[in-house]
Amino acid sequence: MSRLRTLTESVINGDEEAVVKLARQLLAEGIGATEILNxxxxxxxxxxxxxxxxxxxxxxEVLLSASAMKAGLEVLKPLLTAGGASLGPKIILGxxxxxxxxxxxxxxGMMLTGAGFQVIDLGIDVPAEKxxxxxxxxxxxxxxxxxxxxxxxxxxxxxxxxxEAASLRRKVKVIVGGAPVTAEYATRIGADGYxxxxxxxxxxxxxxxx
Ligand code: B1M
Numbered sequence: 001m002s003r004l005r006t007l008t009e010s011v012i013n014g015d016e017e018a019v020v021k022l023a024r025q026l027l028a029e030g031i032g033a034t035e036i037l038n039x040x041x042x043x044x045x046x047x048x049x050x051x052x053x054x055x056x057x058x059x060x061e062v063l064l065s066a067s068a069m070k071a072g073l074e075v076l077k078p079l080l081t082a083g084g085a086s087l088g089p090k091i092i093l094g095x096x097x098x099x100x101x102x103x104x105x106x107x108x109g110m111m112l113t114g115a116g117f118q119v120i121d122l123g124i125d126v127p128a129e130k131x132x133x134x135x136x137x138x139x140x141x142x143x144x145x146x147x148x149x150x151x152x153x154x155x156x157x158x159x160x161x162x163x164e165a166a167s168l169r170r171k172v173k174v175i176v177g178g179a180p181v182t183a184e185y186a187t188r189i190g191a192d193g194y195x196x197x198x199x200x201x202x203x204x205x206x207x208x209x210x
Contacts, residue, residue, distance in 0.1 A: 004031075004040040007072070014064025016071045023075040033079035037107075042138030045103065069103055073110070081113040088116040089209045090140035094126035095178075096155035103149035104178060104198070108144065111198040112205060128155070128162035135168050139210045141209050147178040152188070156181075157189040173208045177201060 003026055010018040026036050048065045050058045073080075091112055097107050102124045111121045120138055122130055131143060143163075147153045155174050163169040173192040176185075186194035193208060194203035 004036065007036065007040035008044045008047070009042060011065055011072060012047050012067045014068050015059060016064075016068040019068045019072045022187035023072045027075070027079070032040055033076045037073075037076055037080070041069055041076075043132045045069060063147065066103060070106075071105065073103070075144065077110055080107075080110040083114055083116070088118060089118060089142065089205075090132065090138055091142040091144060091205060092120045092122060092134050092138060092140045093123040093144045093146070094131060094134075095146045095148075096159065097125055097127040098155060099147050099152035100124050101146070101178070104134055105144075105146035107198045108177065108195075108201045111202050115202045115206070117205065128159040132160050132162060132166050132168055135163070135172055140172060142175060142205055143172045144175045144177070144205075145179060147176070150160050150180050153178075153180055153185065156191070160190050175201065175204055175208070 007019065007022045007026065010022060023036060023040070026040070026100065027033065031112065033057055044065065048057065048062055052062055093109050093112075095102050105121070105124075109121050112161055113119050120134065120140065122134055131145075134140070135143060145156050145159060147156055163172070163174070174190075175192045175193040175195065176189070177195050177197075181194060183194045193204045195204045
């Protein structure tokens with residue numbers, strides 16, 4: 001089995017220690033952080049998601065895999081965020097109200113930091129009012145919302161409507177993402193952009209701040 005495949009298996013098995021060790025070894029051997037991310041870590045969450053859907057595994061196992069995934073990301077973080085002088089435009093990120101998934105959002109934050117943006121992460125389960133408050137305080141160029149559940153996607157529209165009602169909508173560009181979100185949905189709810197992954201989120205933000 002290739003080392004990257006072993007890394008994937010270790011995340012699936014929720015073996016945090018093995019994930020950290022292997023990720024460090026792969027980096028030391030000169031394998032790029034992006035390759036480790038895209039070919040080692042991310043495929044694991046897809047397998048976990050499939051098994052979860054088929055009820056082959058349950059929340060405790062998914063949580064272990066999520067922790068292992070996060071530990072792997074921490075190893076890559078210095079490389080993914082390197083190069084960012086963090087003096088570029090501000091971007092506020094958050095996972096919408098009712099939603100606790102943050103691995104994808106964190107990854108988007110790391111890549112944006114690496115691209116030189118100042119990222120202010122509001123965390124998970126962020127209500128519309130908190131986004132509004134942060135816009136007033138931080139005056140960001142962009143607000144990014146993440147949602148992983150079909151049931152929390154409508155919170156993105158609720159937040160956009162709340163920003164409109166608070167006369168804040170025109171002051172920022174709003175971007176959205178997360179596995180169930182689509183470009184068509186983004187347009188429908190009045191967002192300025194959608195990105196299917198973290199690398200494309202960086203491209204999108206660059207376009208929007210030009
Ligand atoms: Co959850 N979960 N989960 N879960 N979970 C999903 C999303 C699910 C698809 C699994 C499944 O059934 N196949 C399913 C949703 C089904 C649906 O809505 N249709 C699901 C469910 C049902 C649930 C619960 C309801 C389960 C339960 O309680 N019965 C529950 C809900 C809790 C809540 O939020 N209120 C729940 C809980 C959890 C855990 C807490 C155990 C854990 C999250 C831990 C954490 O994040 N700290 C978890 C996990 C890990 C998953 C899966 C397995 C993996 C998600 C992930 O991290 N993917 C997920 C299945 C899956 O997605 N395959 C699943 C890796 C990550 C890198 O990808 O987040 O998509 P992703 O981010 C990508 C892009 O989407 C994009 O860029 C990222 C990087 O490329 N992106 C953006 C994301 N945000 C962006 C923002 C942007 C731009 C791009 O701009 C701002």
